[in-house]
Amino acid sequence: MINFALLTLFHNLLNLPVFVSQLLGAEIALLSNFMLHHHWTYKSHHVTKSIGQLLVQFHSSSWPAILGSALMVSAGAHLLHLGDLAALAISSAIALLWNFGWSKYIIWRDMTPADIKGAIK
Numbered sequence: 104m105i106n107f108a109l110l111t112l113f114h115n116l117l118n119l120p121v122f123v124s125q126l127l128g129a130e131i132a133l134l135s136n137f138m139l140h141h142h143w144t145y146k147s148h149h150v151t152k153s154i155g156q157l158l159v160q161f162h163s164s165s166w167p168a169i170l171g172s173a174l175m176v177s178a179g180a181h182l183l184h185l186g187d188l189a190a191l192a193i194s195s196a197i198a199l200l201w202n203f204g205w206s207k208y209i210i211w212r213d214m215t216p217a218d219i220k221g222a223i224k
Contacts, residue, residue: 106132107191110176114187121180121187125173133169136202137161145211157210164205168198 109128113119119127137158150157172194179190 105135106195107188110187110191122173122177125176125191126169129169129172133162133165136165140206140211145206145213148211148213150211151214152210160210161206164210165202168201171201172198 106125106128109131110121110124113124113127114121117124140161141154141157152160172191175194175197176187176190179185179193180187183190185193
């Protein structure tokens with residue numbers, strides 16, 4: 104919803120290109136998602152990484168999805184003549200799968216006490 108609201112604001116009201124609007128909206132939504140993941144979704148996971156490490160990993164794994172999403176939204180709008188919402192919905196579904204895998208299984212991977220002890224040795 105954040106991404107769509109900002110895409111609409113930047114593209115329809117500020118007349119920025121749809122590609123740029125999608126990148127800006129996605130980055131702001133990304134920061135929001137990071138904070139929600141860190142303080143709510145994966146709060147109970149035993150993670151030994153600093154918030155800086157998590158933020159860098161989250162951005163590094165999310166930006167391919169953001170760039171791909173921006174390309175898909177732009178292509179959907181220009182080549183397939185889809186509306187912004189339809190193009191964003193399709194690209195978001197694809198990006199969601201990518202981001203879920205990285206967030207759950209790599210970035211905020213829940214470590215058992217044995218895993219933590221093994222990592223320290």
